[in-house]
Amino acid sequence: MKLLTLNFLTCARKTCKSTAAAFPLHPKEAELEQVEMELNPLFVKNMLPRLDWEAMKTLATELGLPNLPAETPVAEELANESGEPTQTLRDLHTLLMETAIASGKLVCGNCGHEYAVKEGIANFLLPSHMV
Amino acid sequence: MSRPEDILPPDLFYDDAESRKYTTSSRIRNIQADMTNRALALLDLEHPSLILDLGCGSGLSGEILSDVSAEEGGPHTWVGMDISASMLGQALERDTDGDMLLADIGQGVPFRAGTFDAAISISAIQWLCNAETSDVSPEGRLKRFFDGLYASLKRGGKAVCQFYPKNTQQRNLISQAAIKAGFGAGILEDDPETKNVKYYLVLSVGGGDVTGAVREMENVDVQDARRRERKRGKEVERKGSKAWITRKKAQMEAKGKVVKNSSKYTGRRRRTAF
């Protein structure tokens, strides 16, 4: 599961949905993998305003990744004067699209439920009493 | 032919054997690809987008999203949800690009508000009408699903769900649930009144223009109908056309029912609405 996806995923329980603590989910015993993806500058640009940068920083810290800049990069930083992709764009691409959780758990900060991740797929099936 | 939905719950129906058979059948792959392309045309996305694929299965629909060229506004990035671990296993084997969740869309859509540019669902949501246990109802599951989908789409976002309703009642149950969740909604029928009829539920979150997309596609229907005419060598009137309405009205009148007088507006296209 890409870090991009983790920046949007919340706890599935109804009682958690509206609480701030249910996002972001916290990785536990996570094994990371690096997956090569083609650079898609327009996609990254499209996603930028939708990212929750605070959550992104939390994720990076919890996964032991290098510290992220304090503020969300802005669209102007993605390309230089001649329209070439900048290092900022490449770094974002690596972080969001190529860094993924291969296995481990995702824990809700509100209810404590642990969602297992195997082969990159998170199990979000809830027993009916938890729905 | 019996419907798989009436035989078993989806996670049991799509077991390892069925998932492999489904994913490797070239007939199925072609049909799913056609419907996905149709849904994409209806979504009319201009930029590389983040798309939610509901009931993504083995990624037959998703891989088409990844393959949209830059000239056509792609490639898109998708996140899939499916209840069958075997289907997702097939997707892993085929090394598709999207992220996937093992999840029941009838339990909701676990993403924060405004996450996705768009959503598609190909041949999946009719399954929501089969509630497997006594503590959940189809209505309850449809509500969870559409409420969650609505919230997860950004403003102006669209969703297109191709589905196989069992009957008119099921079709209405589904479309009404979508409307209750707040969507602007319309149903597009391809190849109406044939055994290959396909239903596309086209949904928009405030500000999106469903009618524009559907109206444009209706022209394609007209051409489809003409093509059928030629093949069969006889006149086929398009459902909803003036000729069709006039004939239906005559039928209804013959049965003693009260029908509206025909006017110059009869059979004209209106805004899509229920």
Ligand SMILES: C[S@@+](CC[C@H](N)C(=O)[O-])C[C@H]1O[C@@H](n2cnc3c(N)ncnc32)[C@H](O)[C@@H]1O
């Ligand atoms: C006919 S397959 C279509 C798969 C894929 N969209 C395609 O076009 O090839 C239907 C899929 O819907 C999934 N499905 C059925 N009910 C579901 C539910 N409640 N939640 C998530 N997925 C579901 C099934 O597991 C199956 O993979």
Ligand SMILES: [Zn+2]
């Ligand atoms: Zn929770």
